[in-house]
Amino acid sequence: MSNHHKETFITKYIFSQDHKMISKQYLITGIFMGVIGVFMSMLFRLQIAWPEQSFSIIEAFLGHHQQDGVMNPDIYLALVTIHGTIMVFFVLTAGLSGTFSNLLIPLQIGARDMASGFLNMVSYWLFFLSSLIMILSLFVEAGPAAAGWTIYPPLSALPQAIPGSGFGMTLWLVSMAIFIASSLLGALNYIATVLNLRTVGMKMTRLPLTIWAFFVTAIIGVVSFPVLLSAALLLIFDRSFGTSFYLSDIFIDGSVLHYQGGSPVLFEHLFWFLGHPEVYIVILPAMGIVSEIMAVNSRKPIFGYRAMIGSIIAIAFLSTIVWGHHMFVTGMNPFLGSVFTFTTLLIAIPSAVKSFNWLTTLWKGNLQMNVAMLFSIGFVSMFVTGGLTGLVMGDSALDINIHDTYFIIAHFHLVMGVSAIFGMFAGVYHWFPKMYGRMMSKTLGYWHFWISAIAAYGVFFPMHFVGLAGLPRRYYMNTAFPYFDDLADINIVMTIFALIGGTAQLIFLGNFFWSIYKGQKATQNPWRATTLEWTTPVEQTHGNWHGKLPEVHRWSYDYSKPGSDVDFIPQTVPLAEGEEPS
Amino acid sequence: MSALIYILIAISVASVFWQLTNVFNLKNEIATEQNNDQQGKLMFAFMIWFYAFMIYCLWKYNAVLLPDAASIEGEMYDSLYNVTMLLILVVQGIMQVLIFYFAYKYRGVKGRKAKFYVDSHKLEAIWTVTPTVVLTGIIIFGLSVWIDITDISDLEDPLLVEVYAKQFSWEARYAGNDKELGRGNVRNIKGINTMGVDMTDKNAADDIPVRELHLVKGRPVIFKFRSQDVLHSAYMPHFRAQMNCVPGMVTQFAYTPSKTTEEMRKDEKIIAKVKNINKIRAEKGEDPYEFDFLLLCNKICGASHYNMQMKIIVESQEDFDKWISDQKTMTQLVKK
Numbered sequence: 001m002s003n004h005h006k007e008t009f010i011t012k013y014i015f016s017q018d019h020k021m022i023s024k025q026y027l028i029t030g031i032f033m034g035v036i037g038v039f040m041s042m043l044f045r046l047q048i049a050w051p052e053q054s055f056s057i058i059e060a061f062l063g064h065h066q067q068d069g070v071m072n073p074d075i076y077l078a079l080v081t082i083h084g085t086i087m088v089f090f091v092l093t094a095g096l097s098g099t100f101s102n103l104l105i106p107l108q109i110g111a112r113d114m115a116s117g118f119l120n121m122v123s124y125w126l127f128f129l130s131s132l133i134m135i136l137s138l139f140v141e142a143g144p145a146a147a148g149w150t151i152y153p154p155l156s157a158l159p160q161a162i163p164g165s166g167f168g169m170t171l172w173l174v175s176m177a178i179f180i181a182s183s184l185l186g187a188l189n190y191i192a193t194v195l196n197l198r199t200v201g202m203k204m205t206r207l208p209l210t211i212w213a214f215f216v217t218a219i220i221g222v223v224s225f226p227v228l229l230s231a232a233l234l235l236i237f238d239r240s241f242g243t244s245f246y247l248s249d250i251f252i253d254g255s256v257l258h259y260q261g262g263s264p265v266l267f268e269h270l271f272w273f274l275g276h277p278e279v280y281i282v283i284l285p286a287m288g289i290v291s292e293i294m295a296v297n298s299r300k301p302i303f304g305y306r307a308m309i310g311s312i313i314a315i316a317f318l319s320t321i322v323w324g325h326h327m328f329v330t331g332m333n334p335f336l337g338s339v340f341t342f343t344t345l346l347i348a349i350p351s352a353v354k355s356f357n358w359l360t361t362l363w364k365g366n367l368q369m370n371v372a373m374l375f376s377i378g379f380v381s382m383f384v385t386g387g388l389t390g391l392v393m394g395d396s397a398l399d400i401n402i403h404d405t406y407f408i409i410a411h412f413h414l415v416m417g418v419s420a421i422f423g424m425f426a427g428v429y430h431w432f433p434k435m436y437g438r439m440m441s442k443t444l445g446y447w448h449f450w451i452s453a454i455a456a457y458g459v460f461f462p463m464h465f466v467g468l469a470g471l472p473r474r475y476y477m478n479t480a481f482p483y484f485d486d487l488a489d490i491n492i493v494m495t496i497f498a499l500i501g502g503t504a505q506l507i508f509l510g511n512f513f514w515s516i517y518k519g520q521k522a523t524q525n526p527w528r529a530t531t532l533e534w535t536t537p538v539e540q541t542h543g544n545w546h547g548k549l550p551e552v553h554r555w556s557y558d559y560s561k562p563g564s565d566v567d568f569i570p571q572t573v574p575l576a577e578g579e580e581p582s
Numbered sequence: 583m584s585a586l587i588y589i590l591i592a593i594s595v596a597s598v599f600w601q602l603t604n605v606f607n608l609k610n611e612i613a614t615e616q617n618n619d620q621q622g623k624l625m626f627a628f629m630i631w632f633y634a635f636m637i638y639c640l641w642k643y644n645a646v647l648l649p650d651a652a653s654i655e656g657e658m659y660d661s662l663y664n665v666t667m668l669l670i671l672v673v674q675g676i677m678q679v680l681i682f683y684f685a686y687k688y689r690g691v692k693g694r695k696a697k698f699y700v701d702s703h704k705l706e707a708i709w710t711v712t713p714t715v716v717l718t719g720i721i722i723f724g725l726s727v728w729i730d731i732t733d734i735s736d737l738e739d740p741l742l743v744e745v746y747a748k749q750f751s752w753e754a755r756y757a758g759n760d761k762e763l764g765r766g767n768v769r770n771i772k773g774i775n776t777m778g779v780d781m782t783d784k785n786a787a788d789d790i791p792v793r794e795l796h797l798v799k800g801r802p803v804i805f806k807f808r809s810q811d812v813l814h815s816a817y818m819p820h821f822r823a824q825m826n827c828v829p830g831m832v833t834q835f836a837y838t839p840s841k842t843t844e845e846m847r848k849d850e851k852i853i854a855k856v857k858n859i860n861k862i863r864a865e866k867g868e869d870p871y872e873f874d875f876l877l878l879c880n881k882i883c884g885a886s887h888y889n890m891q892m893k894i895i896v897e898s899q900e901d902f903d904k905w906i907s908d909q910k911t912m913t914q915l916v917k918k
Contacts, residue, residue, distance in 0.1 A: 248829060303702075345721050369621035384678065461639055559698070
């Protein structure tokens with residue numbers, strides 16, 4: 001690939017095949033979707049804290065789905081549905097993995113670009129198209145999909161059951177089908193690139209943990225996303241062509257429907273066969289990013305490099321055989337419940353290994369408190385708090401009483417929502433100089449971190465108690481049951497933290513866009529890191545390195561190595577005489 | 583005129599911000615010695631805040647939590663729950679201190695060299711084996727409770743009740759004297775036969791359709807769940823019971839109530855909770871509330887998902903017999 005292509009505006013900024021540009025496209029699209037997703041959560045938190053009170057902001061944004069500033073129950077369900085869909089798929093899958101896999105895989109393994117720049121471009125534009133369709137679905141007359149982000153049939157199949165299951169749901173399914181195609185093209189590209197395009201000397205055992213995480217994530221994606229596609233296709237058949245894959249014996253609106261012999265439980269199996277690996281598709285890249293940033297900013301090697309790789313692989317493997325833990329109370333055979341409890345709780349072991357290894361990486365380090373480092377430390381804290389309650393959900397017996405309550409909302413928001421978002425923020429602050437050649441403001445970054453961390457715990461820690469009080473999720477309001485009247489205070493506390501936390505993201509947005517144009521100019525290796533991406537010139541070129549590709553002589557974690565004067569030795573530096581490889 | 587003022591304010595704010603950005607330009611955006619020190623201390627402060635917040639929540643919100651279980655299976659559930667929660671709180675307590683204390687203690691200082699610590703098989707073995715051992719215990723305990731709850735083959739003289747879900751209400755049906763429920767299918771729904779009971783099935787004749795659930799203290803009850811339209815989930819938190827209602831299939835769950843409604847109303851925790859609730863209701867000018875067991879829908883099912891109600895009453899066998907003898911059977915109802 002030559003560096004002397006004549007680039008027009010269109011090939012450089014729009015239909016670009018350069019992985020760095022595609023990565024920025026993913027990031028900006030992800031941020032845009034994130035703004036919508038977070039804003040929706042702020043709207044429905046208003047309704048939860050102050051049920052049926054009038055808010056002018058609701059009046060301004062919800063059109064005919066509200067009356068005098070009070071949202072109606074259908075749009076409440078639509079908001080939680082689209083919030084979940086956008087955050088899980090569009091922000092934390094495409095926005096996180098798409099951005100950093102694209103940016104870092106070629107740069108950190110020493111490749112000029114992805115294995116297929118063209119497919120990579122197609123992957124982004126499919127993602128863009130699916131985002132567009134998802135946004136369009138918000139403007140459907142009857143409202144967007146409202147059956148929950150898990151779109152369980154029959155609710156998602158029958159417009160008679162909920163208005164959102166009409167055209168809104170059709171658009172949701174089309175959008176997701178395109179999204180899956182995009183995600184598969186991306187994943188295949190990542191796998192091919194990591195396997196084939198590593199530079200001289202870059203053995204698999206010398207890869208930074210980021211690359212290991214992206215690589216394994218891509219494999220899980222390839223294994224599980226096609227299953228969601230088939231689940232969605234069968235649902236489209238049921239909805240549009242009268243088949244009965246998921247539907248049977250239904251009486252609605254005064255008449256019996258023709259469906260016979262299908263089962264919603266089949267859909268649940270297919271959905272969660274993707275759905276559970278999906279949470280690891282979200283969290284593994286964040287783990288990789290955090291491992292790398294922690295090592296750089298602790299000025300220490302990551303502790304237990306091989307154990308970290310082993311635990312990534314173990315988590316990935318286990319993630320594909322635990323989906324049934326979402327289905328303990330669906331009527332699934334109790335024996336299957338026992339099997340899934342066993343496999344699920346095993347995941348705690350590699351997760352514990354990772355957490356202890358991060359702790360040991362901090363121990364006796366010389367911590368450089370850059371913004372990315374704060375978010376990485378925040379990540380570990382959130383991941384531990386959220387992960388521990390997994391012991392409750394994963395245990396079939398205990399799941400009975402907290403299943404689908406606010407307890408599970410608190411759990412997964414901490415362990416994969418806030419954690420993954422923190423991982424993503426850490427990545428943005430850390431690699432911003434590589435993306436835009438400038439630095440983000442650390443002062444604004446500090447404010448962003450501290451407000452976000454306090455708000456995250458302020459929202460999600462008290463939420464456990466709401467769940468343990470027995471309040472089900474996806475309730476438009478809880479005042480129909482006087483038993484829950486004493487939750488009013490707690491709901492207000494959570495909403496206030498949510499509003500603060502959501503608003504604080506404006507600091508990030510301002511910092512991000514301002515720094516693209518006005519940030520301090522970056523030096524080549526601002527964080528003094530060992531990995532290859534910091535050997536490329538600050539002014540980006542298509543092809544990454546002028547002249548020859550770098551050669552690699554050591555692993556990526558030679559920080560503060562004894563016997564060396566400097567506290568980091570880049571991977572391109574040959575071993576000194578008598579130096580032991582680490 | 584006011585629009586002009588708003589525009590002027592916006593312009594001045596923008597120009598102030600622009601001036602501020604020049605200040606940032608002079609700064610080094612990489613953490614300095616000072617930043618390391620300050621942010622490390624903030625980590626310590628955050629730790630204190632976080633612990634205070636956790637303790638505050640545990641103390642303050644303890645009052646809203648569910649009271650002790652009102653079923654025999656629920657008591658097993660509670661003991662497993664208590665052990666698991668204790669474990670979680672202990673590990674959480676230790677881990678969070680370590681995370682934030684390390685962040686504070688090892689905050690960067692110029693000239694100090696970090697410890698080059700690559701690996702320790704001993705340490706890694708410790709933190710692989712310890713969770714494994716603890717988890718083995720949890721798994722064994724958990725599965726034994728799970729099997730006890732889900733195995734319903736050995737229940738003595740159980741009450742057999744069908745709970746029937748639809749948008750947006752519950753119905754129920756008792757098996758009657760023959761202790762067998764007649765078959766049901768939505769294709770039989772007609773007029774007063776709202777649950778679609780198959781009246782050609784001889785077991786259906788003495789089935790008793792009802793609009794509130796009465797259960798007997800100390801007598802096991804086997805619930806059979808059906809749904810008419812979409813997925814619902816019958817959630818009875820006080821009994822630690824939940825099962826989805828799935829169109830096209832029959833699901834089941836069983837438990838043995840161990841406290842009557844009256845006994846629950848005298849439970850200390852319930853008294854305190856109800857008192858608090860009534861204080862809040864009085865402020866809003868609403869009627870006082872009296873405790874009843876809950877049946878909630880816990881699977882998103884449409885607009886009124888939040889309001890699917892059915893009363894559950896747990897009473898003595900005599901009270902139950904009296905109540906059930908007042909109810910009409912399917913035959914009596916359909917013939918009319």
